[in-house]
Amino acid sequence: MVARHDQATDPVLLEGLLQARRGTAFFARKLNELPDAELDGDSLLPGWTRRHVVAHVGYNARAIARLVEWAATGVETPMYPSVEVRNHEIDFGSTLSPIALRNLFDHSAVHLNVEWRDLPAANWHHQVKTVQGRTVPAEETVWMRTREVWVHAVDLDNGATFKDIPAPVLERLLTDITGAWHARATYAGLLVTVDGTDLSFGDTAAPSPTVVSSSLPAIAQWATGRGTDGTTATHDAGPVTPVPAAPAWI
Numbered sequence: 001m002v003a004r005h006d007q008a009t010d011p012v013l014l015e016g017l018l019q020a021r022r023g024t025a026f027f028a029r030k031l032n033e034l035p036d037a038e039l040d041g042d043s044l045l046p047g048w049t050r051r052h053v054v055a056h057v058g059y060n061a062r063a064i065a066r067l068v069e070w071a072a073t074g075v076e077t078p079m080y081p082s083v084e085v086r087n088h089e090i091d092f093g094s095t096l097s098p099i100a101l102r103n104l105f106d107h108s109a110v111h112l113n114v115e116w117r118d119l120p121a122a123n124w125h126h127q128v129k130t131v132q133g134r135t136v137p138a139e140e141t142v143w144m145r146t147r148e149v150w151v152h153a154v155d156l157d158n159g160a161t162f163k164d165i166p167a168p169v170l171e172r173l174l175t176d177i178t179g180a181w182h183a184r185a186t187y188a189g190l191l192v193t194v195d196g197t198d199l200s201f202g203d204t205a206a207p208s209p210t211v212v213s214s215s216l217p218a219i220a221q222w223a224t225g226r227g228t229d230g231t232t233a234t235h236d237a238g239p240v241t242p243v244p245a246a247p248a249w250i
Contacts, residue, residue: 009121016142017116019169023149024109027057030158036098044155044226053155054101055093059086060148061108063131064141068115071126071138079131086131112145139150144234147173151224162217162226170220174201177249186247194219210235212243220247 008014031054043053063079063086070077080086093104124139141151150165151173162170174192178201181187189211192201194216201223203209212222213233223246233240 002126004117006117007120008116008124010124010139013124013139013142016139016146020142020146020149021113021164023146023169024113024244026164027149027153027156028105028109030153030156030160034156035160039098039101040159042157044157048155049094051094051096051101052090053152054105055096056090057148057152058104058108059089059093059143060099061105061112061145061146063143064113064145065108065115067130067141068119068127068138069114071123072115072119072130076129078129083131104150111250116142137151143172147176152224154221162221165217165220167216170216171199173220174199176224177246178202180249181247184247190244190247192219192223208236210240210244214244223249225249 006014006017008017032051037055039050041050042048043050045053048056048248066079067075069075080089093101096104101155119138125137127135128138129135129142130144139236146169150169153160153164154162165173178187178192181202183189185248187202189206189209190202191204193199193211193213195213196217199216200240212219212231213221213234214231222231222243225246225248228243228245231243
């Protein structure tokens, strides 16, 4: 029997699919390392246990699969009926038994992967709509999922850090975050730089910005609101303490 393979042919898209699948495998590993009893423990997200994180990632795969089905069939299938339904779904999922919660993650990940695999090359350009109301090509679903699995693997608080996330994922994540800041005009006077690179984000035109600097993983951790460890801030060549919190991005 001939093995099934991706119908996509664009090399950039195929590389993106690889990063998404690697992120899914990494999340699965960090989840499988947790004994059932530790699923009840706190995650790194305020108000969420690890159960909430797993439920969210599982239902997110189902929601993204609906967008891929939309691209495949042309029949509109929204991610969620509403944000309220999404939130209720996560709360419900967090109450599942450990085996059901683990099965939710496993089965939804496989389902999404099959939908991606079987989507014809031409259909990746078909337009779908995110839960935020953005109209995007179906290929954007790959990045949507990539971001979820890598960042939420850290949120499980089971040893994963932003240092485990590939640099290309971190760079695109920072581009997303600072793009949101720009759209909301919340970044005025804030410049973000990455040590050892020419990467800079934020208010690059500010005459006297507050500059937040660190390694790429530490800057991504700070920008996503997950701590200031390893970051420094300066203003007019003087230190700023404590390091200011990053503007909200979602």
